[in-house]
Amino acid sequence: MKKRIVALGMVCIAVLSILAGCSNGSDKNTSSGDAGTAETKAVAGKEIVCIMKDNVTPFHLSVAEGCENAGAEYGVKITVQAPVSGAGGSNEEQAQLVEQAIASQADCVVIVPVDSEGIVPAIKKLNEAGIPVVNVNTKIAGTEAKYESFVAIENYQVGYQMAKALCEAMEGKGKMFVIEGTTGAQTSIDRTKGALDAIGEYPDIVVAAQQSATYNRAEAMNVVQNLLQQTPDVDAIFCCNDEMALGSAEAVNAANKTGEILISGVDGNADTLVAISEGSIYATCNSNPVGQGYYGVYEAAKYLSEGAADPTYAIETILITAENVSEFMD
């Protein structure tokens, strides 16, 4: 009886997540749906293990949701795994999850690495075991570890785009903070580099401080609150993700400067959209996490059925400000 209830619950969740997936990005899903039907027979019943970065950040939960949507569409068995050590995940736990996937003889592994360097040995084990790898979101470093496809937004481009939007809004002059994500994470390195390159194009804009807040909201609030002491007249804060943008917004609010300081994030989380509509955050972008997960599994299915996947699949992003935020809110 208990098992039945659990099974029923799971079915409900699956159905709901499919419905949610359809309503989110219906145009993209249908276009890939055509490709899906051809593959359905070849990949049905295969098991794809999807290893996320963590099990708490809304972003990565959305990636997982995308994976499950695609899995349901292609009839493959999706097993979502993630480190349980909180936001930002842990490389050791991911390496263990990879080993489990090898032991359970998964047909393919879709992975969002916590640490682009640290994950290399684990990926090499997958290569040795002959299990194909699809890399999502954060790129695996170097050329030693092989993967069939890399599905992501161009993080450099996203950083560049967001910082440029801030610089434009600042009218090309003023002071800016750059708040980085977890040190060593490729997403943070690339976004920061993109941002700094964009800021470099404006000679009258100076980076007053550049610090990491480990992609964490509470951490960002403290860091920005401290930085505001040093540079109270800062004009804009570039953050490598939305969580940190929300933390920054609270720090700015605590200093009674809401609206005076422009803040940008990346991801397009629901909370951030509310903050943008209220005017406490200037901009974010939709990095389409559901799509990232969806196309990760899509490429995996493609490889399993055709023996080859697209080496890279770029997910498009859209700049979200107060002007168009309503289009993205439920």
Next chain:
Amino acid sequence: MIDYFKKNVDFLSRITILLIIVAGMSVINPPAFLNWNNLSTVMFQQAPFTILMSFGMTMAIITKGIDKSMASIVVLASMLSGSYFKNGNLAMGFLIALAVGAAAGLLNGTLITRVGVAPFIATYGTDFIALGLAYVVCAGRYIYDFPANFRVITNGCFIPSVPNIALVTMIIFILLWFLTRKTIFGRSMYLAGFNVDATILSGIDAKKVVTVVYTINGLLAALVGVLYMARLNAADPNISGNLCLDSIAASLIGGTSFGGGKGSVSNAVIGALIIVFIRNGMNIMNISTNWQQAVVGFVIIFSVFYEMAIGRLTKKRMG
């Protein structure tokens, strides 16, 4: 006067460390660091959370235990009570948060005193349970944007220019100081940490005392959860962040001994301030956040050496 110094050498030496750090920061970057705005932000807005957490940690360590679970109780209490606060049902929110905290603390206390599990293992287990449940409850949906009448609990100023969070921390400090220093319960707590067998033989219900200590910790954690939610304007499962390690560090820097029976809540305040000022100063100097971790470690080790040196010095003088 000299007697006072001898008695309080431990407390005074911690204040000295704090003053040295504050002075150091002030010399390096006076305009940004040494102004009332910065000092009050650190003391009244950032430090209270670490201070409240280290009260609990210090009390657990005094009873020769440790409470690894507090940070996760913070998260669980805030996740479970968040939606009530969001809907403006403050009383219900507080009730649920405190009930969660008390239940988790009682579980810790019972495991340690009645089942005989080592404090580290018991609270480590509770830590996992609480955080796991919090993740289940949250399921990726953060609660964001709380009503103003809730956020006032942390950010409002009942006394002008002193945020309520600081006021609450002061009240809790006075209560705990009185409880640990002036009551039979407090003396029993120190005794239980110093020598639990002797305490039981002398007719004190040491098990009950220790259980109450862990229950107080649970309540403190729940309170921190509610206050942090009001500060961050979100129920976020990641707020535990540095809280646990920082509170252990604050207790150690404050001179609480893992041998049990030694330490005080006032020392915990100083320990917590030292850590928060280090983090603040390094942010202001634009030093990478990664270094903060290393520096806090150095300060812990330094303060242990410092304590030993001071201890030897006072013994010589007395002898």
